[in-house]
Amino acid sequence: MELSNQTILWLYKTMLTTRCFEERLIEEASKGKTRGSIHPSVGQEAVPAGVCAHLAMSDYISSTHRGHGHAIAKGVDVNEMMAEIFGKSTGICKGKGGSVHIADFSKGMLGTIGIVGAGVPLAVGAALSSTLRQNDSVSIAFFGDGAANQGILHESMNLASIWKLPVVFVCENNQYADATPVEYATSATNISDRAAGYNMPGWTIDGMNVLAVYDAAGVAIGRARAGQGPSLLECKTYRYYGHFFGDNPLTYRLKEEQEKYREQDPILQFENDMQLSYPKCFASRKRIREEVTTSIEKAIEFAYSSPYGPITDLYDDVYVNYAGLETL
Ligand SMILES: Cc1ncc(C[n+]2csc(CCOP(=O)(O)OP(=O)(O)O)c2C)c(N)n1
Ligand SMILES: [Mg+2]
Numbered sequence: 137m138e139l140s141n142q143t144i145l146w147l148y149k150t151m152l153t154t155r156c157f158e159e160r161l162i163e164e165a166s167k168g169k170t171r172g173s174i175h176p177s178v179g180q181e182a183v184p185a186g187v188c189a190h191l192a193m194s195d196y197i198s199s200t201h202r203g204h205g206h207a208i209a210k211g212v213d214v215n216e217m218m219a220e221i222f223g224k225s226t227g228i229c230k231g232k233g234g235s236v237h238i239a240d241f242s243k244g245m246l247g248t249i250g251i252v253g254a255g256v257p258l259a260v261g262a263a264l265s266s267t268l269r270q271n272d273s274v275s276i277a278f279f280g281d282g283a284a285n286q287g288i289l290h291e292s293m294n295l296a297s298i299w300k301l302p303v304v305f306v307c308e309n310n311q312y313a314d315a316t317p318v319e320y321a322t323s324a325t326n327i328s329d330r331a332a333g334y335n336m337p338g339w340t341i342d343g344m345n346v347l348a349v350y351d352a353a354g355v356a357i358g359r360a361r362a363g364q365g366p367s368l369l370e371c372k373t374y375r376y377y378g379h380f381f382g383d384n385p386l387t388y389r390l391k392e393e394q395e396k397y398r399e400q401d402p403i404l405q406f407e408n409d410m411q412l413s414y415p416k417c418f419a420s421r422k423r424i425r426e427e428v429t430t431s432i433e434k435a436i437e438f439a440y441s442s443p444y445g446p447i448t449d450l451y452d453d454v455y456v457n458y459a460g461l462e463t464l
Contacts, residue, residue, distance in 0.1 A: 186349025282313025
């Protein structure tokens with residue numbers, strides 16, 4: 137399918153922004169500047185970009201512990217994300233949540249979440265709300281291959297199917313759940329095969345290729361928007377770094393395996409595609425790289441120069457303030 141130059145450049149910039157954000161974040165984490173755990177998604181950038189390219193602000197996504205790319209692709213501000221991970225009061229959740237609690241309801245980003253599988257029913261709930269409100273918003277539930285074996289996913293897929301909800305279940309199968317290989321932990325050959333059990337279509341695609349993700353997500357999201365119900369999209373991908381910042385993936389993954397996937401790098405692959413099919417976009421790649429680097433350096437500066445919140449605010453935002461709710 138021929139894409140507009142605008143879409144091509146958006147895909148490129150979104151993938152690059154995620155890569156640059158996380159590479160810089162890792163540098164700052166190494167210096168001890170960040171707070172809380174960090175799970176880099178470097179290598180997996182094609183999935184959030186290819187999916188979210190079809191979404192509007194009025195659509196919803198729920199994410200995982202590896203969610204910087206989802207947040208960026210849904211338009212969350214990188215300054216506020218960076219400040220959040222530095223624990224600063226200007227962070228998107230006032231610096232109280234860190235990398236695994238990045239939410240921005242104004243952008244339809246329901247949150248990165250540390251509990252494996254827990255984001256999935258949030259997306260289903262958001263899809264139910266769209267159905268009840270009779271609008272055409274769709275919801276995306278991003279989850280990993282490890283989460284695919286959590287009961288909550290299966291309950292969520294079943295409910296979404298019987299109620300024909302506008303939700304797409306997007307599995308980022310990066311081949312490992314922490315140090316456990318997917319072949320060891322998963323009964324199905326393809327995770328998408330499980331869609332049949334819930335009477336919905338399922339597809340397995342190359343998640344290192346952003347154009348393949350874009351095409352398949354377009355079909356799945358188009359169905360959901362047209363009232364044809366949920367579907368399951370499994371994107372086969374790979375994380376380059378450890379499970380979390382500080383993990384050494386070489387203790388459980390062969391060097392050759394890692395090199396094989398790096399050869400299919402989603403950004404380099406896309407640059408080759410651009411050179412062949414979108415030469416005008418290819419010509420602007422240097423400018424885009426510079427723009428991205430500048431915006432991430434600004435985000436780092438913003439995080440450094442922002443203050444920590446006062447200790448007196450520590451317990452604010454922990455529990456809902458019920459005052460006034462009884463009058464609703
Ligand atoms: C309910 C629950 N069980 C276990 C954990 C510990 N844990 C955190 S991430 C993770 C692996 C998840 O793997 P996957 O879903 O494939 O996502 P990936 O890390 O590969 O992105 C585990 C077991 C958790 N956070 N929540
Ligand atoms: Mg995984």
